Amino acid sequence: MTETTRPPKEERIALLKRIVEVPDYMTDDSPVLRDHLDDPEPEVRMLAIQGLWDYPDAEFIPLLFAAAENDPDEQVRCRAIITLGRYIYEGEMGDYDFDFGPMDEVMRLDELSKEDFLKVKEFLIAIYRDEGKTLDERRFAVEALSFLNAEEVFDIIEEAHAHPEPKMKLSAIFGMGRSGNMRWTEVILNELQNPNPDLQREAIRAAGEAGLTDAGKDLWRLTYSEDRETQLEAIWALGQSGWEGAFDRLDELSLDSVDPEIQETAEAALEEWYIYSGAVTGEMLDENGFDLDDELETFVEGEDEW
Secondary structure: OOOOOOOOOOHHHHHHHHHHHOOOOOOOHHHHHHHOOOOOOOOHHHHHHHHHHOOOOOOHHHHHHHHHHHOOHHHHHHHHHHHHHHHHHHHOOEEEEEEEEOHHHHOOOOOOOHHHHHHHHHHHHHHHHHHOOHHHHHHHHHHHHHHOOOOOHHHHHHHHHOOHHHHHHHHHHHHHHOOOHHHHHHHHHOOOOOOOOHHHHHHHHHHHHHOHHHHHHHHHHHOOOOHHHHHHHHHHHHHHHOOOOOHHHHHHHHHHOOHHHHHHHHHHHHHHHHHHHHHHHOOOEEOOEEEEEHHHHHHHHOHOOE
């Protein structure tokens, strides 16, 4: 795209925001995103890179490496690092050691190769280790790596948590929640008591994302917080925790709160609680005596008919 054919900045931003915020999974928008990776405007480049999260194709890895290393704008470099985390997620989900036999090549057709996964992993580790990088570049590398459950990454998260800068600690706690590994339980529980509100809120999110039932009582207490943001985070995380004592508090807030946002959050958290507590897997009867498990199974099996 040349300057003479480039639409006005506002139009380019509006187009990319539509792609990023309202993705159409029936349309391949990757060519549009690729066309904007060299845009003169940092905001446009950042949106294009953000959109590539939904297209974890190997062909974009060199372009993301280049943006993460060479873009003149730090926010764009950070966004490229964050987007590379999608490849770590794909690698964590892929079982490279599993042999599908004669069908192996077909079964792995759309899978990220182990070689590409390792390239991204080593690239992100190098960014984290490079003290010449900015704090944000290094900490977003920690977040991107944290999809991977591996000792090498656990060591990095522990190092980041011991860092004197609160922002690096934030990313470490974020990584603990993203990894979902129970080894971080005690650390997250301790951080729920942190007097720094930013670190405490990150610990609340991590407790919810990791589904820590052990955090239930602390999250219940924090739903009474006078800090509105903390309260909302705690309500949502309490639902994700699946803690058996969460129902009454979430039910109370969903029915009795005079604050519409708190009521709505509690209702959504209650739905999460049913899933994470395992309540939907037991024998559930509605008020008319119908077996809800049966109804759910019928709905899922008949999904393709709609």
